[in-house]
Amino acid sequence: xxxxxxxxxxxxxxxxxxxxxxxxxxxxxxxxxxxxxxxxxxxxxxxxxxxxxxxxxxxxxxxxxxxxxxxxxxxxxxxxxxxxxxxxxxxxxxxxxxxxxxxxxxxxxxxxxxxxxxxxxxxxxxxxxxxxxxxxxxxxxxxxxxxxxxxxxxxxxxxxxxxxxxxxxxxxxxxxxxxxxxxxxxxxxxxxxxxxxxxxxxxxxxxxxxxxxxxxxxxxxxxxxxxxxxxxxxxxxxxxxxxxxxxxxxxxxxxxxxxxxxxxxxxxxxxxxxxxxxxxxxxxxxxxxxxxxxxxxxxxxxxxxxxxxxxxxxxxxxxxxxxxxxxxxxxxxxxxxxxxxxxxxxxxxxxxxxxxxxxxxxxxxxxxxxxxxxxxxxxxxxxxxxxxxxxxxxxxxxxxxxxxxxxxxxxxxxxxxxxxxxxxxxxxxxxxxxxxxxxxx
Numbered sequence: 001x002x003x004x005x006x007x008x009x010x011x012x013x014x015x016x017x018x019x020x021x022x023x024x025x026x027x028x029x030x031x032x033x034x035x036x037x038x039x040x041x042x043x044x045x046x047x048x049x050x051x052x053x054x055x056x057x058x059x060x061x062x063x064x065x066x067x068x069x070x071x072x073x074x075x076x077x078x079x080x081x082x083x084x085x086x087x088x089x090x091x092x093x094x095x096x097x098x099x100x101x102x103x104x105x106x107x108x109x110x111x112x113x114x115x116x117x118x119x120x121x122x123x124x125x126x127x128x129x130x131x132x133x134x135x136x137x138x139x140x141x142x143x144x145x146x147x148x149x150x151x152x153x154x155x156x157x158x159x160x161x162x163x164x165x166x167x168x169x170x171x172x173x174x175x176x177x178x179x180x181x182x183x184x185x186x187x188x189x190x191x192x193x194x195x196x197x198x199x200x201x202x203x204x205x206x207x208x209x210x211x212x213x214x215x216x217x218x219x220x221x222x223x224x225x226x227x228x229x230x231x232x233x234x235x236x237x238x239x240x241x242x243x244x245x246x247x248x249x250x251x252x253x254x255x256x257x258x259x260x261x262x263x264x265x266x267x268x269x270x271x272x273x274x275x276x277x278x279x280x281x282x283x284x285x286x287x288x289x290x291x292x293x294x295x296x297x298x299x300x301x302x303x304x305x306x307x308x309x310x311x312x313x314x315x316x317x318x319x320x321x322x323x324x325x326x327x328x329x330x331x332x333x334x335x336x337x338x339x340x341x342x343x344x345x346x347x348x349x350x351x352x353x354x355x356x357x358x359x360x361x362x363x364x365x366x367x368x369x370x371x372x373x374x375x376x377x378x379x380x381x382x383x384x385x386x387x388x389x390x391x392x393x394x395x396x397x398x399x400x401x402x403x404x405x406x407x408x409x410x411x412x413x414x415x416x417x418x419x420x421x422x423x424x425x426x427x428x429x430x431x432x433x434x435x436x437x438x439x440x441x
Contacts, residue, residue: 030350101147
C-alpha cells in the first residue's frame with residue numbers, strides 16, 4: 001500500500017507513494033483536505049472534481065452524530081445499493097478520491113471532561129458528549145472509509161502530562177487499538193473493502209509509549225496500515241518495524257515553514273488547518289518552494305521581506321484586476337476562487353518539496369525559504385464567513401462576540417416601530433367589529 005522512495009541524506013524527509021484500492025495514489029509528502037460535515041468549505045462537488053487537484057479528504061465522525069447513541073444519525077441509517085461506501089455516497093465524494101475517517105475535527109476543540117476507560121469526549125454541533133470505542137468501530141465498519149484513524153486516549157488542549165497520565169494513555173490506546181482491529185476484522189467485509197487502520201502515535205516521548213509500540217509490533221503489525229501522528233517529535237524513537245508505514249499528521253502547523261520542519265522529521269501526509277483559515281480571512285496564499293531564482297535576493301541584512309499571502313481585504317484590491325500570478329483568476333474576492341487558489345498553491349508547494357527531496361537539496365531549499373518569507377501569515381483584517389458554534393469552545397460570560405450583529409437599524413437610528421400605535425390602546429373588541437373590522441363570517 002505504501003512504498004518509500006528516495007530519502008534525504010541530511011534529515012528524515014522522504015518521498016513515498018500511498019496507493020489505496022480503487023483510489024488515485026497520493027505522492028508524498030502531500031496533504032489531505034479537512035472537511036466540514038463532509039464538504040470542503042466554499043467548494044461544491046462539481047467544482048471539487050473539475051477545478052481542484054485535492055489529493056484526498058478527511059471527515060470527522062463527530063460532525064454527524066449530534067444525539068448518538070440515543071438517536072441513530074442519518075449517516076448510519078443510509079445504505080446505498082451495492083458495495084458503495086455509505087460515507088462516500090452520503091457526502092457525494094468522487095470515486096477516485098481517498099477518504100479518511102477520524103473521530104475528531106482538525107483542529108480538535110478541547111473538551112471540559114476527561115476520557116474514560118471506554119470512551120472519549122467529543123464536541124458535536126449540539127454540545128459535548130462521549131464517543132465509545134465500540135460505537136466508533138461499528139460506525140467505521142458501516143461507513144467503509146479508505147482509512148480509519150484509530151481512537152486514542154489524547155486530551156486535546158493539554159501540553160504536559162503526569163507520569164501516571166502517560167501510562168494511562170498508552171495502556172488505554174493499546175487496548176482500544178486491539179478492540180478496533182478485531183472489530184474491523186469481525187465485520188466480515190471483503191479485504192478490499194476493509195479500511196486501512198492507522199494506529200495513533202501518542203504525543204509523548206518514545207520511552208513513555210515503548211510498551212504500546214511493542215504491542216503494535218507484536219500483535220497488530222499485520223493489521224495496521226499506517227500511523228496517525230499528533231506530535232512530529234514522537235517519531236524520533238519509532239521502532240524499526242513501523243518505520244516504513246505511512247505517517248498521517250494531525251498536528252497544527254500554522255505556516256509553511258512549520259510544514260517543512262515536520263517534513264524534515266519524516267511526516268508523509270498532512271491535514272493543514274491554515275488553508276481554510278486563510279481563505280476565511282480573505283488571504284490569498286502567495287509562496288513557492290523551492291524559492292524562485294528571481295527571489296533569491298529578496299532578503300536584506302538578514303531581514304525577511306516577502307509576505308506569505310496577500311490580504312484581499314486591502315483597499316488596493318477594491319478596483320484592481322491584476323492577477324496574483326500568471327494564469328491566476330483576476331477576481332479573487334469570491335470565496336470559491338480564493339479557496340481554489342489556496343489549494344492550488346499548496347499543490348505546487350508539495351510538488352516542489354518532492355522535487356527538492358529527489359534532487360538532494362531539501363535542507364538548503366528549506367533554509368532559503370525561511371530566509372525569504374516572513375515567519376507568519378498576514379493578520380486577518382476583514383470579516384470572513386460566520387463562525388458556527390461547533391467550531392469553537394465558549395469561554396463563558398463576557399467573551400467577545402465572534403460574529404457581527406446580523407441586523408441593524410436603518411440610518412444608524414434607534415429601533416423604531418414599523419406600526420403606528422393606536423391612540424387608545426385600551427379598546428374593546430366590539431368597537432373594532434363596529435368599525436367593520438374583524439367581522440365574523
